[in-house]
Amino acid sequence: MENNISNPSAFACASSEGHQAGMKLRDYFAAKALNGIHSNHEIWKDMSMDRGQKPFLEYIAENCYDMADAMLKAREK
Numbered sequence: 001m002e003n004n005i006s007n008p009s010a011f012a013c014a015s016s017e018g019h020q021a022g023m024k025l026r027d028y029f030a031a032k033a034l035n036g037i038h039s040n041h042e043i044w045k046d047m048s049m050d051r052g053q054k055p056f057l058e059y060i061a062e063n064c065y066d067m068a069d070a071m072l073k074a075r076e077k
Contacts, residue, residue, distance in 0.1 A: 005072045029068035030061075037064070 010028035037043050037060060047060060054062075 033067040
């Protein structure tokens with residue numbers, strides 16, 4: 001992830017230490033992307049053929065975080 005992209009908590013809640021805790025927005029976006037990939041068999045099939053030598057599940061996970069990074073960047077426009 002680029003250092004200049006904001007990655008706030010997705011479900012922020014105050015902790016007893018006074019800081020925000022919770023899942024980061026990048027992880028939330030990546031999970032949503034993964035859900036979309038798993039629910040669409042055509043995308044799943046296309047991704048399985050276009051991964052080169054990378055293990056398939058690692059390729060999917062990296063792709064989801066790439067999508068999450070793009071969503072975080074788009075939020076700042």
